[in-house]
Amino acid sequence: MLKTLFRRLLATWQGKLSVLILTTLYGVTSLAPLLAPYDISQQHLQFSFHPPMTLKWFQNALYYRTYVRAKLPSVQYTPTQTYVPIQWWVPCKTYHVLGCIPCSHKLFGGDERYPFFLLGTDNLGRDFFSRLLFGGRISLSIGLVGVLITLWIGCFAGCIAGFLGGWCDFLTMRCVEFLMAIPSLYLLLALRASIGMHFSSSMAYFMIVTILACIGWTKIARVVRGMVAGLKTAAFVQAAQAMGQSTLQIFLKHFIPNLASYLLTAATLCIPSYILYEAALSFLGIGIQEPSTSWGLMLKYSQEDLKVFTLNLWWLLLPGIGISLTIIAFNLLGDALRDSMDPKLHT
Amino acid sequence: MEPLIAVKDLDIAFLQQGVRTHVVKDISFDIFPQEVLAIVGESGSGKSVTALSIMRLLPPPPYCTIMGTITYEQLNVLKLTEKQLRKIRGAGVAYVFQEPSTSFNPVFTIGYQIAEAIRLHLADVEDVKAYAIQLLCKVGLDGQHCYGAYPHELSGGMQQRAMIAMALACRPRVLIADEPTTALDATIQKQIIELLKHLQRTEKLTIVLITHNFGIVRHFAQRVIVMSRGKIVEQGLSEQIVMHPQHPYTQALIACIPTLGQRKERLKTIDYSAF
Numbered sequence: 001m002l003k004t005l006f007r008r009l010l011a012t013w014q015g016k017l018s019v020l021i022l023t024t025l026y027g028v029t030s031l032a033p034l035l036a037p038y039d040i041s042q043q044h045l046q047f048s049f050h051p052p053m054t055l056k057w058f059q060n061a062l063y064y065r066t067y068v069r070a071k072l073p074s075v076q077y078t079p080t081q082t083y084v085p086i087q088w089w090v091p092c093k094t095y096h097v098l099g100c101i102p103c104s105h106k107l108f109g110g111d112e113r114y115p116f117f118l119l120g121t122d123n124l125g126r127d128f129f130s131r132l133l134f135g136g137r138i139s140l141s142i143g144l145v146g147v148l149i150t151l152w153i154g155c156f157a158g159c160i161a162g163f164l165g166g167w168c169d170f171l172t173m174r175c176v177e178f179l180m181a182i183p184s185l186y187l188l189l190a191l192r193a194s195i196g197m198h199f200s201s202s203m204a205y206f207m208i209v210t211i212l213a214c215i216g217w218t219k220i221a222r223v224v225r226g227m228v229a230g231l232k233t234a235a236f237v238q239a240a241q242a243m244g245q246s247t248l249q250i251f252l253k254h255f256i257p258n259l260a261s262y263l264l265t266a267a268t269l270c271i272p273s274y275i276l277y278e279a280a281l282s283f284l285g286i287g288i289q290e291p292s293t294s295w296g297l298m299l300k301y302s303q304e305d306l307k308v309f310t311l312n313l314w315w316l317l318l319p320g321i322g323i324s325l326t327i328i329a330f331n332l333l334g335d336a337l338r339d340s341m342d343p344k345l346h347t
Numbered sequence: 348m349e350p351l352i353a354v355k356d357l358d359i360a361f362l363q364q365g366v367r368t369h370v371v372k373d374i375s376f377d378i379f380p381q382e383v384l385a386i387v388g389e390s391g392s393g394k395s396v397t398a399l400s401i402m403r404l405l406p407p408p409p410y411c412t413i414m415g416t417i418t419y420e421q422l423n424v425l426k427l428t429e430k431q432l433r434k435i436r437g438a439g440v441a442y443v444f445q446e447p448s449t450s451f452n453p454v455f456t457i458g459y460q461i462a463e464a465i466r467l468h469l470a471d472v473e474d475v476k477a478y479a480i481q482l483l484c485k486v487g488l489d490g491q492h493c494y495g496a497y498p499h500e501l502s503g504g505m506q507q508r509a510m511i512a513m514a515l516a517c518r519p520r521v522l523i524a525d526e527p528t529t530a531l532d533a534t535i536q537k538q539i540i541e542l543l544k545h546l547q548r549t550e551k552l553t554i555v556l557i558t559h560n561f562g563i564v565r566h567f568a569q570r571v572i573v574m575s576r577g578k579i580v581e582q583g584l585s586e587q588i589v590m591h592p593q594h595p596y597t598q599a600l601i602a603c604i605p606t607l608g609q610r611k612e613r614l615k616t617i618d619y620s621a622f
Contacts, residue, residue: 234449235444235446235449235450236449236450236451236452236453238404238444239442239444239450239451239510239513240452241404241436242402242404242436242437242441242442242444243436243437243441243464243467243513243517244432244433244434244435244436244437244438244467244468244517245433245467246429246433247429253452253463254452257452257454257455258452258453258454260454261454
């Protein structure tokens, strides 16, 4: 079942492209400690707003260009003709790749003569590439974790309301309507503000996920409720009952599989909105807090000096491009999944 | 002869938005082993509800109140717990629904669903797949092909055959066919009835056939119950009732059947003021 689904998914160009983009993004960010040459909070103050570096291949090694900065307040960097080699497999403090494999080397790093900023630096001279990887971890995972919680709440509430009906249905649906009546961004801001600001970064992460799940379940619950109410009277459910299947069996074998295609599609389409919400919160300064980072927070720092920002748009906007790319990929994936899960399209 | 199912003083009422609708009014009848019993009546006469109540597939109280007794193998079906009921459903009494296209779960293959039914009641079957294919062949389908097919890939007639195969999966004693041919065209209707006839003989089934087609009643059923507005108005041998209906309602019902070649005449309807 899963195998055929995957085969059908990869048969479409949307499926191929989205799976390619998403596996790359998730793969690279999960290997962040190995790939990132610097720590996210390591500052090189004399190199703030450093542009990305040009690489050059000669004498069987990869070299990067060094730059000369104009007088300090200015962020004008002029490239020199000096190239220094990239160092491979640089020793560092022991850390764990993917949370379990101990490792005491970075894949690559800079020469001691000049630090290596593959994608430049931000306002405090922190390596953009490293921050992009670590920030991506938070931005990308918040959608996944949030959606997992949302799916449970939404599915549970929807099933209860649709299956039991009566006052239970009434209460749940009025609750859903109340939450839906409030514009979600304002609800998000209000919830965030009511919780308070003084949290450790992991607590803040957890808070945001919870808040997202609290506002996101309504749409799913509403659709699931409608579908369950419809399925309850479907002839095949009655037939299953006539075959002697118990309510639980009917629920697992007839309700859930019929809901699955919707739930999976809804989940893939829900993830991008969560990523966007996280970015919005962080951009406004009430989401992810220093010293951890996310793509939204990086965008906030990028636009702090507007003059620099407009001059160096093309690389300071990279976190934004990352967000857009992820969202497009998830939307394509949702589309492709919906198509590949409908058995009626494959005859 | 001892009846297989005895229905006594059955009385069913639905409660909808505070309004009580009396659907079946105090009826009694017996179903004997290995007979074909037809229940005839117009829409809304309570024949489907009666059949559903035999398996207790009606909504729970207070939405639906059932009175009286339905005895199957010395058990009062109306007093059984859900768990005891599940043993009878499918294994003792099986049900074939009117609309074959919606009676299968659209997301699973026919074979999977039949295998599921087999596993539910027959723990001793080792090769479930082979048994399911055998069942599909028994109802005149290409078993190998249909096993892996999704419901929407089969025609209406084939779906109804597969539905019958699924109903037979657990070797039931009684098969309730709720208008099994209404959604099908005339040629397929005949095939399905022939199939049911054949199965009744080979599997020693008792069949309760709900229909409003007197042609089927006459050729297939041995006994008939005629229902009108929740009451049994006439019952007896099918030949007798179709040829010599005694009750004015039965006469009117038979007179309503349009025949080919009949022209320039209004179609007959039932005038309730007459009886």
